[in-house]
Amino acid sequence: DAGVTQSPTHLIKTRGQQVTLRCSPKSGHDTVSWYQQALGQGPQFIFQYYEEEERQRGNFPDRFSGHQFPNYSSELNVNALLLGDSALYLCASSLRGFGTEAFFGQGTRLTVV
Amino acid sequence: GQNIDQPTEMTATEGAIVQINCTYQTSGFNGLFWYQQHAGEAPTFLSYNVLDGLEEKGRFSSFLSRSKGYSYLLLKELQMKDSASYLCAPKGYGGATNKLIFGTGTLLAVQP
Numbered sequence: 001d002a003g004v005t006q007s008p009t010h011l012i013k014t015r016g017q018q019v020t021l022r023c024s025p026k027s028g029h030d031t032v033s034w035y036q037q038a039l040g041q042g043p044q045f046i047f048q049y050y051e052e053e054e055r056q057r058g059n060f061p062d063r064f065s066g067h068q069f070p071n072y073s074s075e076l077n078v079n080a081l082l083l084g085d086s087a088l089y090l091c092a093s094s095l096r097g098f099g100t101e102a103f104f105g106q107g108t109r110l111t112v113v
Numbered sequence: 114g115q116n117i118d119q120p121t122e123m124t125a126t127e128g129a130i131v132q133i134n135c136t137y138q139t140s141g142f143n144g145l146f147w148y149q150q151h152a153g154e155a156p157t158f159l160s161y162n163v164l165d166g167l168e169e170k171g172r173f174s175s176f177l178s179r180s181k182g183y184s185y186l187l188l189k190e191l192q193m194k195d196s197a198s199y200l201c202a203p204k205g206y207g208g209a210t211n212k213l214i215f216g217t218g219t220l221l222a223v224q225p
Contacts, residue, residue, distance in 0.1 A: 033212065042117075042200055042215030043156070056212060090155060092213075101146065102213060104155040 002027060004093045004105035012111045013081050021076040021108045025093030032074040033102065034066060035090040043090055049074050050096055078110075086112045117216030119201050124222045125191055133186045133219045135201030146213060147175050147186045148200040156200055159186065188221075196223045 005024045013019050025032050031050045035043035045058035049068035068074045072093075078085055088109050092102035116138045125131040137145070144163040148156035162168055162177035162184060174187040186199055198220050202213040 035215075040217070042202075042217045043213075045212055045214065048212060101158045101161055103158070104148075106155045109153075 004091055004103050006089075006091050006105035006108050008108060009106065010109045010111075012113060015081055015083060015112055017081050018077065018079045019081060019110060021078075021089050021091075021110070022073065023076070023091030023093075023105055024073045025091075026103050029093040029095050029103070030072050031094045031096045032068060032072065033092045033094070034074070034076045035092065036060070037088040037090055037107070039087075046076070081112045083112050086110060117201055117203065117214060119199075119216045119219045121217065122220045122222070124224060125188075127191055127193060127223055127225050129191050130187065130189050131191060131221065133188070133199050133201075133221070135184045135186075135216065137182050137184070137201065137203045137214075137216075139203045139205045139214060141205045142179060143204045145175075145177055145184050146202040146204065147173075147184075148202060148215075150198045150200060150218065152197075159199075191223050193223050193225070196221060 004026050007022045033048040034046040036046055037043040046060050047057040048055045052068045063079045065077045088107045090107045091105045094102045118136045146161050147159040149159050150156040159173055160168055160175035162175050165177055165179055167176045172189045177184045198218040200215050200218040202215045
């Protein structure tokens with residue numbers, strides 16, 4: 001039973017470029033949440049997808065967008081990259097409902113230069 | 114608003130017991146999670162409390178007091194591999210399910 005998988009594991013981009021990160025949820029899970037974790041900080045909620053729709057969004061600009069596919073996998077897109085977007089991007093999958101834990105992928109380390 | 118407060122760093126000795134405290138304020142409350150995160154790795158689930166009281170799981174226990182907005186994680190028989198960041202994450206009502214609000218975490222260093 002595969003857990004949450006993310007790709008790529010590491011990425012280096014230039015300021016102003018665009019990036020797409022991918023996430024496949026744990027088998028049986030239907031909800032995907034994205035988090036940004038800067039060095040020395042806790043993960044910050046970006047947004048959550050369920051039934052192919054964005055259900056809630058954290059305090060992130062419109063440069064951050066996402067998508068969920070019918071197979072529940074998800075993409076995070078970031079446009080016009082800034083140096084401050086350098087972080088570990090974590091995907092968490094869960095089963096929509098009360099009290100179920102969120103399983104995290106290993107993350108994508110994005111470096112913007 | 115939402116606010117989570119944990120100590121930034123703690124140091125303990127191998128074989129000892131350590132308690133990591135967390136106080137929180139959230140707009141609605143729907144359970145509290147504790148995660149462990151080793152440097153450069155993803156957070157891994159440790160415990161979940163939704164009712165008041167103590168939940169025990171091996172060397173790890175977690176306590177919750179909803180009326181006080183307070184939780185703690187208790188680690189017994191500390192091992193060197195327990196050196197990691199420990200994240201307290203309450204979950205609020207409404208909107209996204211399983212939207213976890215993380216604090217900055219507590220960096221625990223276990224010394225020989």
